[in-house]
Amino acid sequence: MxxxxxxxxxxxxxxxxxxxxxxxxxxxxxxxxxxxxxxxxxxxxxxxxKLIPKCWLMKRESLGTKAGRRVKPAQALIDNDGLYNPECDTNGVFKARQCNNTDTCWCVNTAGVRRTDKGDKNWKCPELVRTNWVYVEMKRNNTDSVNDDDLKKALKTTIVNRYGLPEKCVSVELEGPSLIYVDLKQNGSQKLPGEVDITDVAYYMEKDIKGDSLFHPDEKFEILVNGNNFAVKEPIIYYIDEKPHEISMKHLTPGVIAVIVVVVLAIVALIAVLIFTRRKRGKYQKAEMKELNEMQQEAST
Structure with a gap:
């Protein structure tokens, strides 16, 4: 627990x-x-x-603005929708249904990440699905040689002490000379009222790595390996829910549609060029053979 x-x-x-x-x-x-x-x-x-709930932090940020690796799990979600002004309950938890000011609505998980297609204001979200696994992919920011076990221990210690998440909820994997994976796992039955949530930890951690820390300036972000600060960069956060997400290709955003159209047109153009080039080459070869036959006939006479 x-x-x-x-x-x-x-x-x-x-x-x-x-x-x-x-x-x-x-x-x-x-x-x-x-x-x-x-x-x-x-x-x-x-x-x-304690860590402040992510929903409140996102709401604050949105209102203050103008708008060869490890195989990821099949149901992993990345927050591709960016910042929005979320609806939070009295405890700072995301409400299951979120909408924007154009009456477009969708369902989110406990991390506030969209897990369904988008619909109109009548879109239904019967429950808030829990995110029970978050993994953070990052890279080393330097080439300093450190012992793998020392680095794993330092990362766990930082997460436990800085964010208040128990060590049993954290595991670390290293891959190759540069990649680091941090797994945060916490089932609904493991989390008691008032405990820190892994989605809040991931939000704070991402901000820390990107140099945009939410902590008081006295609370500097450091991963101390044998007394030296070990720097990391380029975090990517994946969210895995207790239930499979329901995102399909039925409700594509205009941006995604535009990208697909451009790719299809590029493929069609490439095929056309190949066909044209092959036909032209075939005509040239036929003409060349005809001239060679005529030259052979003239030589024989």
Whole structure:
């Protein structure tokens, strides 16, 4: 069971460890550290001793903007839809159905990643399907030689200490001279109320690797291998749900359709060029044979 105990933020210092924009105050009657995070026009109370739910973080980001390897599992999803303004419940969990301002709706998993085709405002999402496996693919940012076991241990230690995820939920694989895979696994029955979720860990981790950390500036992202910071880059996040996703080719976006059309036209053009070239070559060979026969007849007379 992935049980983790997280100490409450101490009153002294009173800072938001898990988000650099969190506002904290301990001047109230209870003298406890109370923290909030501004999300659009609202201030959302947050527990800065734990990772802040991804749904709230995505909502905040969307409202603040203008809009040879390991074989991945067949049902793995990548967040190709980008940033959107999500609907969250009172605990910061994604609602099963998400819509945009054009009345286009779809269903998401607990990571907020689309897992169905898109439809109109009548689109139904009977349940929020849990993401029980997240794996992060990344690359080494340098060629420094380190012991494989030391690197695996350092990655696990960083994830456990920085994000609060128990070690039993984390495994690390290395492939070749550059590739690193981190698996985060947590079944619904393993996660107790209030525990950190692997989807929140993956969101924070991706931000850290890309140099866009959400943590307080004092909380620097480091993977310490024998006392030296081991840098990584280019994270790709894959999400695997407890139930197969329902994305088909029936509802393609205009961008995908355009790409398919361009590829098909390019193939047709290539075939046409090959046919034309072959016909031209065939005519040239026939003419050459005709001239050779005429020359042989003249020589015999």
């Amino acid at each position: 992935c049980l983790v105990l997280v100490a409450q933020v101490q009153s002294q210092g009173c800072k938001c460890r898990t988000h650099y924009m969190g506002k904290c105050d301990n001047s109230g009657a209870s003298s406890d550290c109370q923290c909030t995070l501004t999300i659009g026009p609202d201030s959302q109370p947050v527990n800065c001793s």
